[in-house]
Amino acid sequence: MSTDRPASAGQAITADQIKRWGPTWSRRVGWCLAHGVWNTRVVGAERMPRTGRLLVAANHTGIIDGPLLHGVIPRESHIIIKEEMFSGIIGFLMRNAGQIPVDRRNGRAALQTALTLLNEDRLVGVFPEGTRGSGDVTQTKAGIAWLAVRSGAPVLPVAILGTRPAGKKPGHIPGFRGRLTVEFGTPFQAVDPGVGVGRAAVTEAMGTIQEQLSTHVYGASERHGIPLPRSTEI
16 A cells, blocks of 8 residues: 655655655756756766666766766656655655655665566666775675666666866765766666576676676766775775
Protein backbone atom coordinates (compact mmCIF):
# COMPACT_ATOMS: atom_id res chain seq x y z
CA MET A 1 0.00 0.00 0.00
CA SER A 2 1.24 3.45 -0.88
CA THR A 3 2.21 5.93 1.83
CA ASP A 4 3.14 9.59 1.80
CA ARG A 5 5.19 9.40 4.99
CA PRO A 6 8.76 10.42 4.04
CA ALA A 7 11.67 8.19 4.89
CA SER A 8 14.30 9.63 7.19
CA ALA A 9 17.69 8.52 8.43
CA GLY A 10 17.42 5.01 9.82
CA GLN A 11 14.19 4.18 7.95
CA ALA A 12 14.27 2.00 4.84
CA ILE A 13 13.26 3.85 1.70
CA THR A 14 10.57 2.43 -0.57
CA ALA A 15 9.86 3.28 -4.18
CA ASP A 16 6.46 4.84 -3.44
CA GLN A 17 8.17 7.44 -1.23
CA ILE A 18 10.21 8.84 -4.13
CA LYS A 19 8.74 12.03 -5.54
CA ARG A 20 8.61 11.38 -9.29
CA TRP A 21 8.02 15.09 -9.89
CA GLY A 22 10.99 16.14 -7.74
CA PRO A 23 13.64 16.26 -10.48
CA THR A 24 11.44 18.56 -12.55
CA TRP A 25 12.27 21.48 -10.25
CA SER A 26 15.45 20.30 -8.55
CA ARG A 27 17.50 19.84 -11.71
CA ARG A 28 16.87 23.53 -12.47
CA VAL A 29 18.35 24.39 -9.08
CA GLY A 30 21.33 22.17 -9.88
CA TRP A 31 21.72 23.91 -13.25
CA CYS A 32 21.81 27.31 -11.53
CA LEU A 33 24.47 26.06 -9.14
CA ALA A 34 26.53 24.56 -11.96
CA HIS A 35 26.36 27.58 -14.26
CA GLY A 36 25.52 30.48 -11.96
CA VAL A 37 27.42 29.84 -8.75
CA TRP A 38 30.19 27.87 -10.45
CA ASN A 39 31.56 28.01 -13.97
CA THR A 40 31.00 24.46 -15.21
CA ARG A 41 32.10 23.20 -18.58
CA VAL A 42 29.95 20.28 -19.75
CA VAL A 43 31.38 17.99 -22.43
CA GLY A 44 29.64 15.14 -24.26
CA ALA A 45 26.07 15.69 -23.04
CA GLU A 46 24.87 14.77 -26.54
CA ARG A 47 26.00 11.18 -25.86
CA MET A 48 23.28 10.69 -23.25
CA PRO A 49 20.05 8.98 -24.38
CA ARG A 50 17.16 11.34 -23.65
CA THR A 51 14.69 8.54 -22.95
CA GLY A 52 14.73 5.03 -21.55
CA ARG A 53 16.31 3.45 -18.50
CA LEU A 54 19.86 4.55 -17.85
CA LEU A 55 22.47 4.22 -15.11
CA VAL A 56 24.88 7.13 -14.77
CA ALA A 57 28.14 6.23 -13.01
CA ALA A 58 30.34 9.12 -11.81
CA ASN A 59 33.58 9.41 -9.89
CA HIS A 60 33.37 11.12 -6.51
CA THR A 61 35.90 13.51 -4.97
CA GLY A 62 33.97 16.52 -3.66
CA ILE A 63 31.01 17.37 -1.46
CA ILE A 64 29.17 19.17 -4.29
CA ASP A 65 29.37 16.28 -6.78
CA GLY A 66 25.75 15.22 -6.20
CA PRO A 67 23.96 18.52 -6.89
CA LEU A 68 26.42 19.33 -9.67
CA LEU A 69 25.75 16.03 -11.45
CA HIS A 70 21.99 16.43 -10.98
CA GLY A 71 22.15 19.89 -12.55
CA VAL A 72 24.20 19.05 -15.64
CA ILE A 73 22.45 15.83 -16.63
CA PRO A 74 20.24 16.85 -19.58
CA ARG A 75 17.18 14.96 -18.32
CA GLU A 76 15.50 14.25 -14.99
CA SER A 77 17.53 12.09 -12.63
CA HIS A 78 17.28 10.30 -9.30
CA ILE A 79 20.67 10.04 -7.60
CA ILE A 80 21.57 7.64 -4.80
CA ILE A 81 22.94 9.71 -1.89
CA LYS A 82 24.02 8.75 1.63
CA GLU A 83 21.12 8.91 4.08
CA GLU A 84 23.04 11.24 6.42
CA MET A 85 22.15 14.03 4.01
CA PHE A 86 18.42 13.44 4.54
CA SER A 87 17.97 15.36 7.78
CA GLY A 88 16.88 18.90 8.63
CA ILE A 89 16.12 21.41 5.88
CA ILE A 90 18.57 19.73 3.48
CA GLY A 91 16.76 16.43 4.01
CA PHE A 92 13.41 18.07 3.30
CA LEU A 93 14.78 19.42 0.03
CA MET A 94 16.42 16.12 -0.91
CA ARG A 95 13.22 14.15 -0.39
CA ASN A 96 11.18 16.61 -2.43
CA ALA A 97 13.89 16.60 -5.10
CA GLY A 98 13.19 12.91 -5.70
CA GLN A 99 16.61 11.66 -4.61
CA ILE A 100 17.29 8.23 -3.12
CA PRO A 101 18.76 7.89 0.41
CA VAL A 102 21.03 4.90 1.02
CA ASP A 103 22.20 3.33 4.25
CA ARG A 104 25.81 2.52 3.35
CA ARG A 105 25.84 -0.36 5.84
CA ASN A 106 22.94 -2.08 4.08
CA GLY A 107 21.87 -0.59 0.78
CA ARG A 108 19.29 -3.23 -0.18
CA ALA A 109 16.26 -0.94 0.19
CA ALA A 110 17.87 1.82 -1.88
CA LEU A 111 18.82 -0.65 -4.60
CA GLN A 112 15.31 -2.07 -4.78
CA THR A 113 13.94 1.47 -5.01
CA ALA A 114 16.43 2.37 -7.74
CA LEU A 115 15.53 -0.79 -9.66
CA THR A 116 11.85 0.18 -9.59
CA LEU A 117 12.71 3.60 -11.01
CA LEU A 118 14.87 2.06 -13.74
CA ASN A 119 12.04 -0.30 -14.65
CA GLU A 120 9.92 2.84 -15.14
CA ASP A 121 12.53 3.89 -17.76
CA ARG A 122 13.99 6.58 -15.51
CA LEU A 123 17.60 7.64 -14.99
CA VAL A 124 19.41 6.69 -11.78
CA GLY A 125 22.77 8.21 -10.86
CA VAL A 126 25.32 6.34 -8.76
CA PHE A 127 28.75 7.08 -7.30
CA PRO A 128 30.20 3.55 -7.57
CA GLU A 129 33.14 4.29 -5.25
CA GLY A 130 30.63 4.64 -2.43
CA THR A 131 32.22 7.67 -0.78
CA ARG A 132 34.37 10.70 -1.55
CA GLY A 133 37.94 9.72 -2.34
CA SER A 134 40.69 10.31 -4.86
CA GLY A 135 38.20 9.87 -7.72
CA ASP A 136 40.37 7.45 -9.66
CA VAL A 137 37.82 4.63 -9.39
CA THR A 138 40.32 1.92 -8.45
CA GLN A 139 37.39 -0.07 -7.07
CA THR A 140 33.60 0.02 -7.17
CA LYS A 141 30.84 -1.27 -4.93
CA ALA A 142 28.61 -4.08 -6.13
CA GLY A 143 25.39 -2.03 -6.01
CA ILE A 144 25.61 -0.46 -9.45
CA ALA A 145 26.61 -3.80 -10.97
CA TRP A 146 23.53 -5.44 -9.41
CA LEU A 147 21.35 -2.67 -10.84
CA ALA A 148 22.91 -3.01 -14.30
CA VAL A 149 22.38 -6.77 -14.30
CA ARG A 150 18.83 -6.74 -12.90
CA SER A 151 17.54 -3.81 -14.97
CA GLY A 152 19.45 -4.35 -18.21
CA ALA A 153 20.07 -0.59 -18.26
CA PRO A 154 23.13 0.71 -20.10
CA VAL A 155 25.76 2.48 -18.01
CA LEU A 156 27.04 5.94 -18.94
CA PRO A 157 30.37 6.94 -17.32
CA VAL A 158 30.86 10.52 -16.11
CA ALA A 159 34.05 12.29 -15.03
CA ILE A 160 33.59 15.10 -12.50
CA LEU A 161 36.72 17.23 -12.29
CA GLY A 162 37.72 20.26 -10.20
CA THR A 163 35.25 19.92 -7.32
CA ARG A 164 38.15 19.11 -5.02
CA PRO A 165 41.49 20.31 -6.39
CA ALA A 166 44.71 18.63 -5.34
CA GLY A 167 45.64 19.69 -1.83
CA LYS A 168 42.06 20.34 -0.67
CA LYS A 169 40.13 18.35 1.94
CA PRO A 170 37.03 16.23 1.07
CA GLY A 171 34.70 18.91 2.47
CA HIS A 172 36.05 21.61 0.14
CA ILE A 173 33.44 23.77 -1.61
CA PRO A 174 34.65 25.57 -4.76
CA GLY A 175 34.53 29.36 -4.64
CA PHE A 176 32.16 31.56 -6.61
CA ARG A 177 32.64 31.05 -10.37
CA GLY A 178 35.12 28.28 -9.69
CA ARG A 179 35.93 26.38 -12.88
CA LEU A 180 34.62 22.82 -12.96
CA THR A 181 34.39 20.23 -15.72
CA VAL A 182 31.94 17.38 -16.24
CA GLU A 183 32.55 15.04 -19.17
CA PHE A 184 30.01 12.42 -20.23
CA GLY A 185 31.25 9.23 -21.82
CA THR A 186 29.56 6.71 -24.11
CA PRO A 187 26.89 4.31 -22.77
CA PHE A 188 27.85 0.64 -22.58
CA GLN A 189 26.30 -2.64 -21.48
CA ALA A 190 27.99 -3.84 -18.33
CA VAL A 191 27.32 -7.53 -19.00
CA ASP A 192 26.07 -9.80 -21.76
CA PRO A 193 22.40 -10.66 -21.03
CA GLY A 194 23.26 -14.29 -21.75
CA VAL A 195 25.30 -14.46 -18.54
CA GLY A 196 22.10 -14.32 -16.48
CA VAL A 197 21.46 -12.36 -13.29
CA GLY A 198 23.42 -14.33 -10.70
CA ARG A 199 26.59 -13.66 -8.76
CA ALA A 200 28.85 -14.33 -11.75
CA ALA A 201 27.00 -11.72 -13.81
CA VAL A 202 27.27 -9.14 -11.03
CA THR A 203 30.98 -9.83 -10.60
CA GLU A 204 31.56 -9.43 -14.34
CA ALA A 205 29.51 -6.24 -14.48
CA MET A 206 31.39 -4.78 -11.51
CA GLY A 207 34.73 -5.32 -13.23
CA THR A 208 33.49 -3.85 -16.49
CA ILE A 209 32.05 -0.75 -14.81
CA GLN A 210 35.22 -0.16 -12.78
CA GLU A 211 37.43 -0.46 -15.87
CA GLN A 212 35.25 1.69 -18.13
CA LEU A 213 34.70 4.44 -15.56
CA SER A 214 38.34 4.55 -14.45
CA THR A 215 39.53 4.76 -18.06
CA HIS A 216 37.07 7.55 -18.79
CA VAL A 217 38.02 9.54 -15.68
CA TYR A 218 41.77 9.29 -16.31
CA GLY A 219 41.27 10.21 -19.95
CA ALA A 220 39.15 13.23 -19.09
CA SER A 221 41.66 14.33 -16.45
CA GLU A 222 44.42 14.29 -19.05
CA ARG A 223 42.33 15.92 -21.79
CA HIS A 224 41.37 18.86 -19.58
CA GLY A 225 44.59 19.11 -17.59
CA ILE A 226 42.77 18.76 -14.27
CA PRO A 227 44.55 16.39 -11.85
CA LEU A 228 42.70 14.17 -9.40
CA PRO A 229 43.32 14.53 -5.65
CA ARG A 230 46.01 12.24 -4.28
CA SER A 231 44.93 9.35 -2.08
CA THR A 232 46.92 10.86 0.81
CA GLU A 233 44.56 13.88 0.74
CA ILE A 234 41.40 11.88 1.42
